[in-house]
Amino acid sequence: MIETTVEAVDLRSPPTITPETPAKVAAQSLRRPTVSALPVLEDESVVGIVTESDLVALVAETDDRPATRAIMSAPVTTVSPTATIADAAETMRTNGVKHLPVVDDGVYRGLLSAHTLAPYLPRHRLEIEWRDEPLRLEATEGQELTAGD
Template structure:
């Protein structure tokens, strides 16, 4: 498939927040159309991520307005800027997430979303793995014949 790297795609740099950021402040950021998630950083390292769904869950579960540390998703799956688009898509699928912070040894670089990957991936991907022998048909006598016979 596509061997384009995350560096070539480019990443957005939404605002970042700390674990002590009030949830209502995070909600203010997430109301912006261009902000789909907020990386949570502590000492320059990604320690969590907050999406709108985290805030919805908080409102549904409690009337309290805790700090972000109480609602952020953690641990966070991350990706290197040298990874490919396919690597990123597979990582998102495997982790069940829609956002991956892009990190290097030097720290946080940006945020990659499933929407960022969409232009680079085919609409449908079909991986076929044979579970049995190749296609065959049975004759009237119950004898299995290869499909080419």
């Protein structure tokens, strides 16, 4: 069986931001239906990623309006363009992420998402288990809260 590689997939090229980009600008970009994550670049290197979840956590936890550096997820799990689709899906699953910047020799090439991988893999291969919930919710005694609460 020939394995499809990441470089064969039609990668998304969402806008990118810098660590100094105001969170408000990031939020405005993420309002677009076609943008679900923003890679954060310094020079051509990926140093972070901002998702809708990061902005929800910002609003829920503070009234501050910091620069992207304060809300981005870092370090970033990335994938090589020569990785197989199966390996990329496993990386997403084991790291609890839905987006993988594609990096070739330290240079950002595009963004791979669970949505992009869906046509290439059976559903069970894309089930992502979150490792770290950005919203630190406290449950009352005897009550259990989940990310969907």
